[in-house]
Amino acid sequence: MALSGAGNAGAPLFACRNIHLDLGGRQILHGVSLDVRRGEVLGVIGPNGAGKTSLFEVLSGRIQPKSGEVLFKGENITRLPLHARARLGVGRTYQTPVVPDELTVGETFKAARQAYKPYLTRFDAEYGAELVGLRVRDDEPTSQLETLNRRKLLLACLLMRRPPLLLMDEPAAGLINSEVDEIDHLIRLLSKEMEVAIIIVEHRIELLETIADRVMVMDAGEIISQGSLKDILADPRVHAAYFENVEEGALE
Numbered sequence: 001m002a003l004s005g006a007g008n009a010g011a012p013l014f015a016c017r018n019i020h021l022d023l024g025g026r027q028i029l030h031g032v033s034l035d036v037r038r039g040e041v042l043g044v045i046g047p048n049g050a051g052k053t054s055l056f057e058v059l060s061g062r063i064q065p066k067s068g069e070v071l072f073k074g075e076n077i078t079r080l081p082l083h084a085r086a087r088l089g090v091g092r093t094y095q096t097p098v099v100p101d102e103l104t105v106g107e108t109f110k111a112a113r114q115a116y117k118p119y120l121t122r123f124d125a126e127y128g129a130e131l132v133g134l135r136v137r138d139d140e141p142t143s144q145l146e147t148l149n150r151r152k153l154l155l156a157c158l159l160m161r162r163p164p165l166l167l168m169d170e171p172a173a174g175l176i177n178s179e180v181d182e183i184d185h186l187i188r189l190l191s192k193e194m195e196v197a198i199i200i201v202e203h204r205i206e207l208l209e210t211i212a213d214r215v216m217v218m219d220a221g222e223i224i225s226q227g228s229l230k231d232i233l234a235d236p237r238v239h240a241a242y243f244e245n246v247e248e249g250a251l252e
């Protein structure tokens with residue numbers, strides 16, 4: 001485990017350039033560019049419908065953009081599908097933690113270990129479970145797990161392959177405050193001690209305050225502001241976007 005707090009010097013690990021996306025005949029993303037370095041946490045916020053999830057679909061390879069490039073370690077991976085990007089080390093988590101309901105925890109780990117080659121060992125699964133603090137029996141049906149443990153199980157399955165990049169879509173959705181603290185702690189551990197690069201969509205400003213090195217604000221398919229959380233909260237364009245779209249006070 002590399003112990004380095006300043007892990008984000010140097011070239012970006014992951015980037016996208018000038019992404020345009022159309023869905024259902026509508027322009028959804030207009031020229032979005034971003035980058036993230038090892039050990040860096042980039043927060044993404046924006047009102048409902050801003051295009052955050054659509055951007056994640058493009059970054060993870062579930063959807064092909066109309067134009068623009070996605071780069072990983074300097075290689076153009078724009079045409080690689082989701083599973084090929086996963087093999088390269090692009091990990092993605094979803095807003096809703098959907099676990100395989102018909103499997104037990106142990107069976108889920110086994111399926112994840114053998115999802116693609118090289119197959120991983122039980123030790124890798126134990127490493128993932130230990131990292132996220134998952135403490136449930138192997139024979140427990142995943143359908144019985146609470147939201148936090150579902151999230152931990154899915155994260156453990158991802159992390160056992162030691163991905164250098166995580167795309168996290170609202171990892172604290174559906175959790176109570178003490179549980180959010182656990183996720184917050186885990187994100188800091190992954191980024192600051194293990195140098196994982198993380199792009200995170202998160203509505204909770206208080207969570208971003210503790211974990212994000214930079215924040216990017218989207219509105220109507222574009223980036224309207226980026227910088228430190230303090231800077232973007234002081235940006236009139238950000239206030240305008242929120243107050244036009246959600247009830248007053250949401251940003252506070």
Ligand SMILES: Nc1ncnc2c1ncn2[C@@H]1O[C@H](COP(=O)(O)OP(=O)(O)OP(=O)(O)O)[C@@H](O)[C@H]1O
Binds near residue numbers: 023026050053
């Ligand atoms: N398959 C689709 N076909 C047409 N329009 C779509 C499709 N998927 C998303 N959209 C539209 O794209 C826009 C961006 O949606 P997206 O879900 O990416 O926003 P978001 O910022 O993630 O919103 P939220 O915070 O509510 O999850 C919305 O106007 C949405 O209606």
